[in-house]
Amino acid sequence: xxxxxxxxxxxxxxxxxxxxxxxxxxxxxxxxxxxxxxxxxxxxxxxxxxxxxxxxxxxxxxxxxxxxxxxxxxxxxxxxxxxxxxxxxxxxxxxxxxxxxxxxxxxxxxxxxxxxxxxxxxxxxxxxxxxxxxxxxxxxxxxxxxxxxxxxxxxxxxxxxxxxxxxxxxxxxxxxxxxxxxxxxxxxxxxxxxxxxxxxxxxxxxxxxxxxxxxxxxxxxxxxxxxxxxxxxxxxxxx
Numbered sequence: 001x002x003x004x005x006x007x008x009x010x011x012x013x014x015x016x017x018x019x020x021x022x023x024x025x026x027x028x029x030x031x032x033x034x035x036x037x038x039x040x041x042x043x044x045x046x047x048x049x050x051x052x053x054x055x056x057x058x059x060x061x062x063x064x065x066x067x068x069x070x071x072x073x074x075x076x077x078x079x080x081x082x083x084x085x086x087x088x089x090x091x092x093x094x095x096x097x098x099x100x101x102x103x104x105x106x107x108x109x110x111x112x113x114x115x116x117x118x119x120x121x122x123x124x125x126x127x128x129x130x131x132x133x134x135x136x137x138x139x140x141x142x143x144x145x146x147x148x149x150x151x152x153x154x155x156x157x158x159x160x161x162x163x164x165x166x167x168x169x170x171x172x173x174x175x176x177x178x179x180x181x182x183x184x185x186x187x188x189x190x191x192x193x194x195x196x197x198x199x200x201x202x203x204x205x206x207x208x209x210x211x212x213x214x215x216x217x218x219x220x221x222x223x224x225x226x227x228x229x230x231x232x233x234x235x236x237x238x239x
Contacts (some may be wrong), residue, residue: 023067023077027084030059034088037149041096049096050149051207054214056088057142061183061199075128082124089145090120094167097148101155101163112167119171120144126175135228136180139173143180143221150215173225179232180225 037052063081067073094116102109120141130137148170155163187195206214 017072019070020072022070023063023072026059026063026066027081030056030088031084033059034092037092038095041099046096046100046153050153053088053093053149054146054207057146060085060142078128082127085124085141086121089141090117093145093148097152097163097167100152102167105164108164112164116167116171119174123174132179134182134185136182137177138175139170139180139225141174143218144170144174147218147222150211150218178225179228181228
C-alpha cells in the first residue's frame with residue numbers, strides 16, 4: 001500500500017507540508033513494530049513478535065489512507081513505505097521463523113530465511129512497476145509476513161520441516177504473478193463501513209482470543225490466489 005507521499009513539486013527544496021507528517025509518522029510506526037518484533041524474537045518472546053508483525057499491517061493500511069485523505073501522495077511516500085515494509089513484513093517474520101524453528105536445520109534453515117528476505121525485497125521493489133486494479137500480482141508482503149509470523153508462533157505444534165517448506169513456499173508466492181485479491185475485493189460482500197469494522201474489531205479480537213482462527217483466515221487468503229488463477233484459466237480472457 002502507498003504510504004506517506006507528497007505531490008508538491010518543490011517539496012525537496014522547501015520541506016514537506018505539515019499534513020504529510022501524519023502518514024510519515026504512521027509509516028515509521030510500522031517500521032517501529034518491525035524493529036520491536038525483531039527484538040522480541042531475539043528474546044524468545046515469539047507471541048509478542050508475531051503480534052507486532054500483524055500490528056504493522058494496521059500502520060501500513062493507515063499511512064496510505066491518511067496520505068490519500070490529506071492529498072499528499074507521491075513517489076517519496078511509496079518508497080518510504082516499501083523500506084518500512086522490508087523490516088516489518090520481511091526481515092522481522094523471517095527472523096522470527098529462524099529463531100522459532102529454522103535455525104535447527106543447519107544450512108537449509110538460514111538459506112530458506114534468506115530466500116524469504118530476498119523474495120520479499122524483490123516483491124516490494126517490483127510493486128510500483130506492475131499493478132492491477134483489483135488484485136495484487138504476487139502474494140503481498142503483509143499477508144506473507146503475517147502468515148509466516150503466525151506459523152512460527154505454532155512451530156512446536158507443526159510437523160517437522162513444515163515451517164521450512166512454508167517459508168520457501170511463501171517466498172516463491174511473493175515473486176510470482178499469481179493474482180491475490182486486494183482488501184476491497186476480498187470483502188466486497190460487505191458494505192464499506194463494515195469492512196473497517198472487520199479490520200479494526202474482528203481481526204484484533206481474533207488475535208487476542210482465537211489466534212488459530214486468524215491463521216486459518218490467512219491460509220484461506222493464500223488459497224484465494226491459485227483459485228483466482230484457476231478460474232481465469234477456465235473462463236478464458238473474459239473471465
